[in-house]
Amino acid sequence: MTVPSQAEAALIETLQERLGKAHVLTAASDMESALVELRGLYRGTALAVVRPGDTQQVAFTIAQCAKRGVPVVAQGGNTGLVGGGVPFGGVVLSLARLNRVREIDPLNGTMTVEAGCVLQSVQAAAAAAGYLFPLSLASEGSCTIGGNLATNAGGTAVLRYGNTRELTLGLEVVLSDGRIWNGLKGLRKDNTGYDLRDLFIGSEGTLGIITAAVLKLSPAPKTRVTAFVGCASPGHALALFNNLRDPAGDQLTAFEYMPDFGLEIVLKHRPASVRPLAERYHSYALVELTSPRVDADLRRTLEEILASALEDGTIADAVMGDSEAQSLALWGLRENLSEVQRLEGGSIKHDVAVPVSRVAEFIEIATKACEDAMPGVRVCAFGHFGDGNIHFNLSQPLGMDKDAYLSEWARFNVIVHDIVNGMNGSIAAEHGIGLIKRDELARYKDPVALDLMRAIKRTLDPGNLLNPGKVVEIGADSPATFPVETRVTKTGLA
Amino acid sequence: MTVPSQAEAALIETLQERLGKAHVLTAASDMESALVELRGLYRGTALAVVRPGDTQQVAFTIAQCAKRGVPVVAQGGNTGLVGGGVPFGGVVLSLARLNRVREIDPLNGTMTVEAGCVLQSVQAAAAAAGYLFPLSLASEGSCTIGGNLATNAGGTAVLRYGNTRELTLGLEVVLSDGRIWNGLKGLRKDNTGYDLRDLFIGSEGTLGIITAAVLKLSPAPKTRVTAFVGCASPGHALALFNNLRDPAGDQLTAFEYMPDFGLEIVLKHRPASVRPLAERYHSYALVELTSPRVDADLRRTLEEILASALEDGTIADAVMGDSEAQSLALWGLRENLSEVQRLEGGSIKHDVAVPVSRVAEFIEIATKACEDAMPGVRVCAFGHFGDGNIHFNLSQPLGMDKDAYLSEWARFNVIVHDIVNGMNGSIAAEHGIGLIKRDELARYKDPVALDLMRAIKRTLDPGNLLNPGKVVEIGADSPATFPVETRVTKTGLA
Secondary structure: OOOOOHHHHHHHHHHHHHHOHHHEEOOHHHHHHHHEOOOOOEEOEOOEEEOOOOHHHHHHHHHHHHHHOOOEEEEOOOOOOOOOOOOEOOEEEEOOOOOOEEEEEOOOOEEEEEOOOEHHHHHHHHHHOOEEOOOEOOOOOOOEHHHHHHHOOOEOOHHHHOOHHHHEEEEEEEOOOOOEEEEOOOOOOOOOOOOHHHHHOOOOOOOOEEEEEEEEOEEOOOEEEEEEEEEOOHHHHHHHHHHHHHHHHHHEEEEEEEEHHHHHHHHHHOOOOOOOOOOOOOEEEEEEEEEOOOOOHHHHHHHHHHHHHHHOOOOOEEEEOOOHHHHHHHHHHHHHHHHHHHHHOOEEOOEEEOOHHHHHHHHHHHHHHHHHHOOOOEEEEEEEHHHOEEEEEEEOOOOOOHHHHHOOHHHHHHHHHHHHHHOOOEOOOOOOOOOOOHHHHHHHOOHHHHHHHHHHHHHHOOOOOEOOOOOOOOOOOOOOOOOOOOEOOOHHHO | OOOOOHHHHHHHHHHHHHHOHHHEEOOHHHHHHHHEOOOOOOEOEOOEEEOOOOHHHHHHHHHHHHHHOOOEEEEOOOOOOOOOOOOEOOEEEEOOOOOOEEEEEOOOOEEEEEOOOEHHHHHHHHHHOOEEOOOEOOOOOOOEHHHHHHHOOOEOOHHHHOOHHHHEEEEEEEOOOOOEEEEOOOOOOOOOOOOHHHHHOOOOOOOOEEEEEEEEOEEOOOEEEEEEEEEOOHHHHHHHHHHHHHHHHHHEEEEEEEEHHHHHHHHHHOOOOOOOOOOOOOEEEEEEEEEOOOOOHHHHHHHHHHHHHHHOOOOOEEEEOOOHHHHHHHHHHHHOHHHHHHHHOOEEOOEEEOOHHHHHHHHHHHHHHHHHHOOOOEEEEEEEHHHOEEEEEEEOOOOOOHHHHHOOHHHHHHHHHHHHHHOOOEOOOOOOOOOOOHHHHHHHOOHHHHHHHHHHHHHHOOOOOEOOOOOOOOOOOOOOOOOOOOOOOOHHHO
16 A cells, blocks of 8 residues: 555545544555456555545535545446446545435425435335336446436336436536535426536546436336247347337337347356247347336237237247246346356457447347357347347357457457447447546547547546546546556456 | 628628528628517627528538637527527528438437428428427427527427427537537437537537437327316316326326416407316316327226316316317417417516426415515416426506516516525526526526536637527626627517
8 A cells, every 4th residue: 555645644634534534444455345346357546435424525525635636536336337436546435325315206206315325225215105216227236326327327227218317307416626516406397508417417427426316206117018029130129129119109118139149048057047938049039018007908919019020920939927927037037148148258248339220230240240250259249129229248159268268358349349330329338438448439439529528527627536537538638547458357357 | 780890701701602692691681580589579680691501511600700709699490589599790590401301210210300490390200200209389380400409498298208308319519619529329328428419408509509410209199188177276286187197107298287367368369269168267287198009098097087086176177178179179278378468468477497296386376476566467377287387477467558567577587586496496497598587597596507507618619609698698708798688679578
């Protein structure tokens, strides 16, 4: 551990006085979990992990850091997948103690929550009030709503309800100089000037620290029908999606995709799971329709669409979840896929989006390109098909050395991202940029957009103290730059 | 007409060379319609009205203006209600010739349109492709989508589909230095850096000129049921809204409100309209449910909710539109209200929003405060109740001098906006700030937010050339400031 400078020591003392020593952690063992990225991709360093108890203390902490030029990296559940929460010196600001649900206003259909609330607890508070907070993703038991806001998290309900951005009405944000912007309004319409809210959402802690938010609640669905469908290609899945969207409208709440390889590794590594269809097919779709009403007709609608799709050859087979337990089992096949990939060796991952109209074409072209580049590579392209968002992951060829395989990461990035870019897509659909994609972004993003981003960063954080070096580099003269290639372990990538 | 300076003359010559003389208008008669605000509130001045034919020509125009320090005010249909499009010197940039639908991608559920497309033509193009583009407002026959984007327009379908912001996926924008940002992506998920799109949407032409957009399309509703409801107070209307929202979910597509006074003046001035209910009531709600499916059950749902509300005294009477013609007639009662108010003399107007949970309370408190301030004033509080957005308009007392009444505008602003502000509401819900509310905004907006807005304006438009003096003043040293009180005629306010 490096010895803190005099200014840094003074900062720690000042923070300990205001927040209490228990909330300004400096011992290596106390800081450990905040320094390491979830998958072990990066190990950072920090002067202290600071745990303010309310917004005023966050503002005090930021103001003190700003005064001394000390960088601040905000952390919620530290579950990010792009290295966005890794500190490289300075202070880790944990929002964990800002975990109150400040208000639920059922008649307004809103709840006001603090940044450190775990997503699952936000969902639970909404449910207790008779509502649905629809944001749902794999890490919901440990990620925080502040992190969801900072990364504009996506997940499995975007098709129907939108990303975190679309679920948010107001924000409270601490700025880089320690001032507090109170934008906690729960309004459906508010055209009083520039949209500051959406500037902070998705900025990954580089423009300000979100301390609280007003979230939109939705009526809880009263009817839910689920089906697992087998078909001959991603193109057939897309045709089914198109057949569903018109009659089902936004009652179509999920259209997830997985390939044969994906289903087989779930069945292999999760012995409790049951093969849903009698035969194997090239592609599978998990379809869900919900209605806010008790709606017996919804099941018939889905049955009719599937029957018609079977008849005209769009799909090859389908099974419907006849009970809540069966629906959950079908969802389990999809949800377990993220986890079991690591049991198949090294996995090179991409989180991309293309227009929905091109998602089948993308899967086919990118699959062929990767298989051509490395015979034996096993493509696991799955995810939020109805959003055009595919987790285009590549499991290593059987028998290949894992480290040798993972050393090809950059080569596959170019292959996959070039195809995405050629389709006017996104190289970071729902996980963000952080550190891992920062230099990729500089390669693919419209240069005018990059320039605007840098100008905004310089304006809102002139000292480059908020999560410096993440998302976008603001120039060679920035006070804190560091290379993307600080990964501690290649094997950690798997 | 003032004689242009040498630099200004050179600018006009340069623009005429590139765009053609027919598209750089300088004669007073040619410019007239671009100088006057819709309601006659303001009369501006301009060097020229420039009509570029494509994005490159817009960029050229802006670059040439920037080079010479000449301000630029963009105009679409010039239908704004807050003086946002009024030029005070410089160039009026008309987007009218950028009126192509560039692409419709049915499978992606998107269309790419240029800024000068009239809203109605965007709706028609979507309908021709079998989709709904849900943005709908009174001026849809003449306003342009560029203006809708610049003001984040609202309208009657926000409850179900959101504001213009929520209907937009991508933008093409010309910046203040003439560079083009190509953000025309049609993606549901794209977390590649800061949300530039939403910074330009709603910025009223002060940060950049929107030249094209990718818009989201929705499935066209297959079933629609409408009801007109009478009840004893706004509080009863709110209770009905609450009873509807849970069972109907987002199938509740409209919940509009009008008071007894509003219905009576529509019936008085529109002799063809028919009284919908046998008796008169304090408050009325226009309710609409739609479904993307052919859904016979939808009508029964609404009938049951209304029957139950009648039984427990929430509402006093209701009629359902039994045909498309009847539904249109019910909508007509609401839609004619905007227009007939001017036939009742001077009208002092407010476009405000509060949390939906407080909308009834707001109407009651603000009504009493205004009636106390001026006995005989006739409150016409109506609008998008389900969004918490009320057009809180005040018709003059019978027999009072109109000008004397309108001279009280500022006093009523303070009364109404103070109440709105006390409820954490918005003084500009859907019409924007422009010029007419700029100084009101400075009074009510969080000072930190104002400061952020000014910093962003200075960063994106350092020369203060894009619609200077609108939305927010950036300081006494700004190259173009002018007072709000430039209204040409008080009577024009009615």
